Amino acid sequence: MTSAAQVNGTVLVVDDDDSVRSGLYWALNTDYRVLQASSREEACALIHEEDIEVVVSDLHLPPHIDDIGEGLALIDVARAQEPPLQVVVITGSDSKRAALEAVRRGAYGFFEKPLDPAELLHIVNQAARMRLLEIENRRLREELSRPPGFIHLLGASSALEKVLKQARSVAATSATVLLSGENGTGKEMLARAIHEESPRASGPFVAVSCAALPETLIESELFGHEKGAFTSATQTRKGRFELANGGTLLLDEIGDLSQTVQVKLLRVLQERSFERVGGNKTLAVDIRLIAATNRDLEKEVEEGRFRQDLFFRLNVVPLVLPPLRERQDDIPILAAHFAAKSAQRYGHATPELSAKLIDVLQEYEWPGNVRELENLMERLVVLSNGEGLGLEFVPEKMLRILPGIDSQDESTLEGAVEAVKKKMILGALQSEGGNKVAAAKKLGISRSYLHRLINDFGI
Numbered sequence: 001m002t003s004a005a006q007v008n009g010t011v012l013v014v015d016d017d018d019s020v021r022s023g024l025y026w027a028l029n030t031d032y033r034v035l036q037a038s039s040r041e042e043a044c045a046l047i048h049e050e051d052i053e054v055v056v057s058d059l060h061l062p063p064h065i066d067d068i069g070e071g072l073a074l075i076d077v078a079r080a081q082e083p084p085l086q087v088v089v090i091t092g093s094d095s096k097r098a099a100l101e102a103v104r105r106g107a108y109g110f111f112e113k114p115l116d117p118a119e120l121l122h123i124v125n126q127a128a129r130m131r132l133l134e135i136e137n138r139r140l141r142e143e144l145s146r147p148p149g150f151i152h153l154l155g156a157s158s159a160l161e162k163v164l165k166q167a168r169s170v171a172a173t174s175a176t177v178l179l180s181g182e183n184g185t186g187k188e189m190l191a192r193a194i195h196e197e198s199p200r201a202s203g204p205f206v207a208v209s210c211a212a213l214p215e216t217l218i219e220s221e222l223f224g225h226e227k228g229a230f231t232s233a234t235q236t237r238k239g240r241f242e243l244a245n246g247g248t249l250l251l252d253e254i255g256d257l258s259q260t261v262q263v264k265l266l267r268v269l270q271e272r273s274f275e276r277v278g279g280n281k282t283l284a285v286d287i288r289l290i291a292a293t294n295r296d297l298e299k300e301v302e303e304g305r306f307r308q309d310l311f312f313r314l315n316v317v318p319l320v321l322p323p324l325r326e327r328q329d330d331i332p333i334l335a336a337h338f339a340a341k342s343a344q345r346y347g348h349a350t351p352e353l354s355a356k357l358i359d360v361l362q363e364y365e366w367p368g369n370v371r372e373l374e375n376l377m378e379r380l381v382v383l384s385n386g387e388g389l390g391l392e393f394v395p396e397k398m399l400r401i402l403p404g405i406d407s408q409d410e411s412t413l414e415g416a417v418e419a420v421k422k423k424m425i426l427g428a429l430q431s432e433g434g435n436k437v438a439a440a441k442k443l444g445i446s447r448s449y450l451h452r453l454i455n456d457f458g459i
Helices: 018-028 040-049 069-079 096-104 117-144 158-171 187-196 215-223 259-271 297-302 308-314 328-345 355-363 369-384 413-431 436-443 447-457
Strands: 010-014 033-037 054-058 086-091 109-112 177-180 205-209 248-252 273-275 282-284 288-293 317-320
Touching: 010 018, 010 040, 018 033, 018 054, 018 117, 033 040, 040 054, 040 069, 054 069, 054 117, 069 086, 069 096, 086 096, 086 117, 096 109, 109 117, 117 328, 117 355, 117 447, 158 187, 158 317, 177 187, 187 205, 187 248, 187 288, 215 259, 259 273, 259 308, 297 308, 328 355, 328 369, 355 447, 413 436, 413 447, 436 447
Parallel strands: 010 033, 010 054, 054 086, 086 109, 177 288, 177 317, 205 248, 248 288
Antiparallel strands: 273 282
16 A cells, blocks of 8 residues: 655745755655745746645745845745645744744744755644645545535545446436445445435435344334334334335335345335235335445355345345545545544644654554544544544554554663653653743754654654
């Protein structure tokens, strides 16, 4: 699997010194397409003409090279793009105040001269990934603006889009649909979306899980019963087919139906009529049937557990929902959506998701699919108590996926050193009330190095 940490795109380097621009170019061109500009005016022209992720710029630019006005103006132009471009500022050791002003104006971060290629590449990688998250958040807002029906089926991966395109086409008809997919992929949500996008949207949407009902009750649940049909039938009761008349009926986990009920269901699909349990009056219904299963029904047919004629009746329009592990591009969108949803529920501010967290979420296999991701994001929001979401409360089984960010095996020298580093950083941040400048001073390291360690450890 390709690492989720891999970032590509275009970086614009801006400096009036040819040698500095050359150094920046050679430090970045292996990982990025690099454009160059020697002035704010030239840089602004490229920003409007090219698709750029990150701008790396000196603050002192011609024609007013003695002050930082040109550099700050370039930051304003970059951040005014939609979505905003990330800016990394070049500064000298005697220009910290100017760099802090640049950060206040919206720059992602800064690094000091002389150039350290590894540090520069690390900061640009982080800035590029932040840009990617902003793009994903924008896409999320666009997803949320969709009309009712498919509004909750978030994502833009090719795997999901293929299914949604088919679903939108079939929604306008009354054709029977068979939804397949692993547990937690959103089959009921897709079924509801099809209903809400259909001419039957004003009618009822009735869902029933065939696996949740004992065989002795499922006929009564589906078709209803007459008073006195059995000992506990003290009054006549409508079944799910009657309740769904004029609308849509979802039969979830249809592979769990017994052979007896399969025969009766086949008749309903053929004749669109049935009798209640204990009754002799034939009732006609006008429904759109959607069936869902996490089983391979073709295999069930081959092994004699599911009727072939019923399978053909159900399999008019088959739709297969992809598992979350095949929708890596959708994970940042879904995670941000679920985090925002949980934050609203618990009265917290909408949290930011760290790049390290996104890495882990995209590399995990997600056996529980979207449902598992939603539960995890709710847990992180609750435990983080309104703070940004990092790796602190992520389960150990997920942290083992990416090298360098597991739970630091202290039985090795490297693991022990990493554990001590993390402990010292946490202690310094806590003692300084979260002030990173003061914490860096306490630790005897530069602020940019502390910033890198914070990202590395997912703090």
